[in-house]
Amino acid sequence: MTAKSDQVSRAPHRNIRLLTIAQALGGANSPIVISLGGLVGQHLSPDPKLETLPVSLLNLGLAVGTVPAAFIMRRYGRRQGYLLGAVIALLAGLIATLGIVRHSFAIFCAGTCLAGFYSSYVQSYRFAAADNPTGAASQKAIARVMVGGLVAAIIGPQLVIWTRDALPGHAFAGSFLSQGVLAMMAFPVLLMLRPPAERSHGTAQPAANRALRDILLTPRYMLAIATGVVSYGLMTFVMTASPIAMVGHGHSVDRAALGIQWHILAMYGPSFLTGRLMARFGKEKVAATGLLLIGASAVVALSGLDIAHFWGALVLLGVGWNFGFLGATAMVADCHTPSERNKVQGANDFLVFGTVATASFFSGALLHSSGWATINWVVLPAVSLVLVPLLWRSAAAIGRLNSCWQGQLCQRDL
Template identity: 70%
Template sequence: MSQPITRNKNVMVLTAAQALGGASPPIVIALGGLVGQQLSSDPALVTLPVSMLNLGLALGTLPSAYVTRRFGRRRGYVFGASIGVVAGIVAAFGIYLASFAVFCAGTLIAGFYAAYVQSYRFAAADAVEGPDKARAISWVMIGGLVAAIIGPQLVIWTRDLFPGTPFVGSFLSQAVLALLAIPVLLLLAAKPANTKAQSSAAPTRTLMQIMLMPRYMLAVAAGTVSYGLMVFVMTAAPIAMVGHGHSVDHAALGIQWHVLAMFAPSFFTGRLMARFGKERVTAVGLLLIGISAGFALAGLELFNFWVSLILLGIGWNFGFIGATAMVTDCHTPEERGMAQGANDFLVFGTVAVASFFAGALLHASGWQTINWLVFPAVALVLVPLVWQAGRKG
């Protein structure tokens, strides 16, 4: 019998690191569009800072996979956290200078840090065996619960820390969080006992052979749609809330409830996958994302925004964690680096496009159009996913 997940040191260290590193994106998401409104003269570019975060995440997936494979996960993750420190300082400096370009550079660098943080879930899965993999992924994502509280609350507590330059303090706090993650990550075991044996073996298949597997394609598509739609809607939500008469604090709290909903189900998502199967849980997640769009379309009251964001978060949790677990079933230990890296590159590359498109579409067509587009994207993946789940009985 395998030991409890909570007794696995690496899983617990990665959970703590996720709590600190996972707080960085909510700060950018909650404030990126609002700072963009202050610094950019083009309304269509106000969400560019959030798009740059997601672009950095996409561009950073393959280099971060190489760094952690070449130098080990502990040193690679410490290097990633150091990038996070730089990101917060650059973004804060951009606001201080009233330079939209410098601020966007800071959020781009934050994306590089986020690429390392995103791979914590795979590192946790690799630290355990068999059915414990889904639970390990869920445990690391539980660290996001703390992140959900830290990020938006730091926005509220520190946004006026420096009089005359709002939000500088929020991005300096982002740098502090990354700095605090470094001693935590130093506790990570340098290498699992079997890493050397695994790394010495050559992959049995090429990346193209893996990518052409129907199960891998479906897992990547499910992760892409779950994450892409979540970011597509969440990027526009704070600007839409403020634009329809709600306060900045209400927008930040809406993001906090959303991020809490993203990670709170992680306490039982792994058990649900063990009981009902990864495909069924992923399908329920996509269905919830569709329902969240329905609530958003039902009205513009604070209730509609918040309920929609909460359902969007729960749907993301089931959809993305389920898709991640599906990916781990599609490769051998020798193939994991390229299979996981390719998955994240495809997922977060799409996410970057979605976040940029959200800003332009919100400006051109409005909040309702963004939510109407959720339904066809969900249907595109939900149909084959339900079919696959039915085949597995």
């Protein structure tokens, strides 16, 4: 029992380290497409209105891919699903590269959409970190894996710079080829993952396995989804419009790009502390703070059009997303039993990233039709809609944080 039990006890910590590395490699997938999708679209698109379609299809692929990804992981296990995701990423990079080489907008769009399918697997790494730990340890594990996103935010843009001219005569083709290379680098890392120990449990007491419809109607799960939808949806909604608005109000493209870089760093940088904050103050309070920061970013953006207003708003938006989205993730992790895990997490990601895809499609249109101020005025009522029940839930949960999830789901509280 000594050597074997010691190995089992170390497995969760080992998995968290591996998932953090995989997040750093896989998380660079989206920044590459977001950075270059519109630029490549300008050269390949037959219609100027379709220039940003490759980026929107990335978000659409992410939303659509969550359901089959959840099914595959439930049927075959997380590791097998993640390995399949890495293969999909390799194909996505090759197809997008082929689209550039052949000057085919349709092929290139197919590649970016397929990259979204890969992102649906990468997004579930944060949930996989919470498979073994419970309570505060689970919240810290989620935040630790998201630290890999900070590394990804650096790797993605740097790869664009290093590889954009790797294939002479085909600008940016090398960058999308490197997208597939990153996925192959993640492959051996994912191979070392071990399934959670809880798979072997269940002889003494069968785990609950409710219908997804019943879970969706529980107040706690509804609030967790709403928090994730508002946090991620508003972040995408504002971030998509920000570079266009900055350039449109007289700021340079370089300053706009720098603002987005600071925004991405603000998105992932707080992950070093978010887990500890959730353990100390509660996930609902941290999520509520995130929504308040997103609202504050809109107030800053509405207060002026100087570069300081744009950058300040983007930094607040990034930190707010981190607190809101990681808080929502921890809330979802408390809403299911191990046997319900994949379908509950898949449904959450489908709703969250479906909203993200919709936000990315409509953000630019609203900016052109109504202006930058309207974009930010939309933020305030959306934040208020979720913030009120979240604050109420946070106050009501103070006396139950340690009793509601101690190896079993507290059905009464749902």
